[in-house]
Amino acid sequence: MIPPDHPRYRSLMTRERLAICAKKGIVSWEGLTAHGRGEAFDYLIGERTTPGAMLAERTAAALLLTARHPVISINGNTAALAAREIAGLQEACRATVEVNLFHRTEERIRMIEDLLRHAGADVFSGEAERLLPLSHDRAWCRRDGIFSADVVLVPLEDGDRCGALVALGKTVIAVDLNPLSRTARTASLTIVDEVTRALPQITSACKELSGTECETLVASVDNDYLLSEAIREMTTRLLHALD
């Protein structure tokens, strides 16, 4: 239906893929809007992995590799966009993969777990309990999963859940295209990059980094610097449009 000569063909096709996942119930309808927000910020960083994002991705790899119990928390949008990339990263860093939803139903969780398993991920699906101090469905997680993790990668997370995980003493790695969001500012490390670009970069770094490089990266995490770099990329692109 979307003509290939449309200038935003690729972006419209991705939206259509998400819409198909929304019809199946994998992506929540509100998740489609959240994706659009990300698209806008991605546009402002030039729809590419910036040098700052690359540093954040290598640092994320170092944190995952040196963790005692790393967990990757997956929501509907992440599964719809990047199930295969999640499986690849899990293989590279041996993290637990756990599904956690804002708009939570048992049926959605089962469908998303099936999608991830179909893509090759080993999904942890023990019994969920209301363990986080939050008023909505994201309070739910699993005692032997996220609740006992030391490092949690949360692509496309919402802000107060990110804050709750940090308050529990966890190192939280967020993937968030909005450098001004509460998630971005609250996380221990924020990757300002599109999720299907970010995850393969983390996976590559997991395969390349030496122990010494990991130590150096972990010792020098500076999220304020990374967010500043992302903001500078965006303002540069905006100001360039004035020329």
Place this chain on the structure above:
Amino acid sequence: MIPPDHPRYRSLMTRERLAICAKKGIVSWEGLTAHGRGEAFDYLIGERTTPGAMLAERTAAALLLTARHPVISINGNTAALAAREIAGLQEACRATVEVNLFHRTEERIRMIEDLLRHAGADVFSGEAERLLPLSHDRAWCRRDGIFSADVVLVPLEDGDRCGALVALGKTVIAVDLNPLSRTARTASLTIVDEVTRALPQITSACKELSGTECETLVASVDNDYLLSEAIREMTTRLLHALD
């Protein structure tokens, strides 16, 4: 389901309203993502009508009031978010209101026309023909509606349709939160504001402006200046986050 203590309660509730309209078929699923893009840019202008947007809205009122045959072109998102505001503007400037969809089905058109009529709009729904030089469904419009208009207000338009209307010699007024978009750069006048804030401002200006004020505003349309002002608002807000 969304707890009122969630910091983005209002934004999430609007998304939910759009999701309900998507379930009914009024909003296309891709339209939910497009809304998200707008949300991100709205965030960057501080979710308020900027002075530049106010000038654009007064100029839009002047263009509509002095038009020979003004038409307001409505899509699913505009109808879902602002049916009542459309009816109010139509009353103030006596424009034709016509539904035109990117994802076009007869059933969607009928539902959107019903929604607008229910909100008090007088909807023009003559027979549509493929009159615009475009490869997709937005080529369709009505000979006595948009096709013969001299001034067309297109809230939330897609870029190449905007270009086709300008190429036909029409004065096109766009409402678009992204000042870098093709729509924003192609339109004769771009209002960088959220549609439910923009339309009532145009309506108020229609009621206030004198004939002389209209002439002055129409004679001094400078879309490059208006877009520059919007970009400056966004960079200022981004750079403020670095402090």
